[in-house]
Amino acid sequence: MCGRLVGGNLTQAEMLAIIENFVYGKTSIDEDARQPATGWNIKPTQSVSMIRQKDEGYLLTTARWWFVPHWFKHDVKDWKQTTFNARIETAAEKPTFRTAWNHARCAIPAIGYYEWTGPKNDRRPNYITIQTNVPMLFFAGLHSTLPDGTNTCTLLTREPSKQIAHIHNRMPVLMTQDELNGWIRGEITTTVAKNSLGMGWEGRFKYHEVNKIGRDDDGPELIEPIE
Template identity: 55%
Template sequence: MCGRFAAGDMTQAQMLEIMRGFLDAPFLADDAAPHVTGYNVKPTNQIQMAAMIHDEPVLTTARWWFVPHWHKKPVPEWKATTFNAKIETAPEKPTFRTAWKSGRCAIPALGYYEWTGTKGNKQPWYITVKTNQPCFFFAGLHSYMGDGLRTCTILTRDALPQIKDLHARTPVILTSDQVEPWIKGEIGTTEAQNALGAGWDGQFKFHPVRKFGMKDNGPEMIEEFHE
């Protein structure tokens, strides 16, 4: 977890406009590889992220499967499962600790998926939060590789009581007032581990959805479904 999420179809220009509402400064865009859109975003996809790059707030993209900057072999040869990172341990783990200090990012999403039930008969659920914004932001970490590629991970925490029956962990979802201080590195480790994502309990919306495959990617994926 989180291994699938919905990004919707927002363009770079639309996302730039959204980001300008979170920071009291112009938000720049770079010419990184195009990001994946739709409702079935998977690990290793190129996804949008907002981060401070050379002290400027930038909207860019990154490969969703974190690889530390010190890994010198080709990125696909990194075998550890690092599309998620636990917020409780990321600050000290060699894989993530540099990014924790200087590589924080915010990853836009509409919602994410979890599965319940027995193996072979899993029921997918779509989970989002009540917000007036057109999207929310996962707290993430990113790295910059020697060949110019960026990679990223989504931080997770213990699930809040409202959704703990769906999964024991949940992605860390930033509140609107946390986006700017998070990507600027202004939130300390203890505060981050205690406060990030903790304010959403009672604000989640979730429902079962139709079972879907790897190639499914339409808005019908997030529609409520009961057998």
Template identity: 45%
Template sequence: MCGRFIDPNLRGTEVEYSELKIDPIPRRFNVKPTQEVLIFSAGADPRYARWWFVPSWFKGTEAKEWKATTFNARIEEAAAKPTFRTAWKHGRCLIPAGGYYEWTGDKAPKQPHFIRSAGNEATLWFAGLASPWRDLMTCTIVTRAANPSAAAVHHRMPVILDTDEREAWLGGSNDVEIGAGAQLRHYPIARFGAADDGEELIEPLS
């Protein structure tokens, strides 16, 4: 799964904020479900979306009335699941991140770990699904079974795409093994609270 991540540092990259038609959010190191995150979709300008998917057919009056836990979607199930199947066909997106967190341990307090690219890439590109609900764009991060580079910290991981896979995903690929080759590294970090933020959160535990 993926329940917390950090914003990417897009300054000085091919998607530098100055080239985007949006105002940058100050970089966050503890992005939580229901907060706004940056998404990229084929044929559309980058935009912000609420990270907690709400299907377009939901009849509630407020997004928070949608009670299902849909900040993640399992790639093995999303195409057939009523909540996600329309977005699987028409709502593909990419969600950039600088890394994400997982926790290990059977009892609280659990040990947090920071997970980032094992290579020189500063940005991880998560496969996502987006859905407009009323006047609100919402999204979910697609997950898969963890590969060997991430399995030590959790049995699931985000679907993380390389350049060719990003194009394929946005083009509608149905390959549930997409992203299997992502290479990650992880290390333990100090415990932090829900309200904590700042670059110090991702410092290795001494």
């Protein structure tokens, strides 16, 4: 699973400048979107930045990180299923995610994430990112727009890379540049997505244990290696 993201302090304008080097088409900013959460401890139900297709290009907007299907007619807080993550192996067939899989794919940009390991009464956080020249990662996701206009999203997860399998038995789907465009545009088939999407970073993961993180803690010191 992936339950905490690290967004850093990039502005949307800075994100846009990076994104435009990765996508094949013009990207615009949704001026009416809610401000995304930033910082080093982003949690489910907060608003996160999201890239989705818009006409022939892309839109940088925001969504509530806890997916609610488009057909749900009540307040998002009334949705009781745990859907901030979705398993890539089964999402295409699940009634909750099926429509989004076929018609509403997205990417969630961040700089890394946390995963916990160890015994249940002494779980220790690890900061995980990728060795790359670009200060941004792209997590594969699905999104929805509810009748009241609220955008929601989920992060896809899969079996982990061998390099980080000792930390957790799942990892978020982190896309390469070619995967990013193909995924958002719906050009990556379900079979290819299940088999290989997000598996192109083997050997390039960077990770280390960090100090325990409180619910409301924030700041760049959260991702510093534990001494």
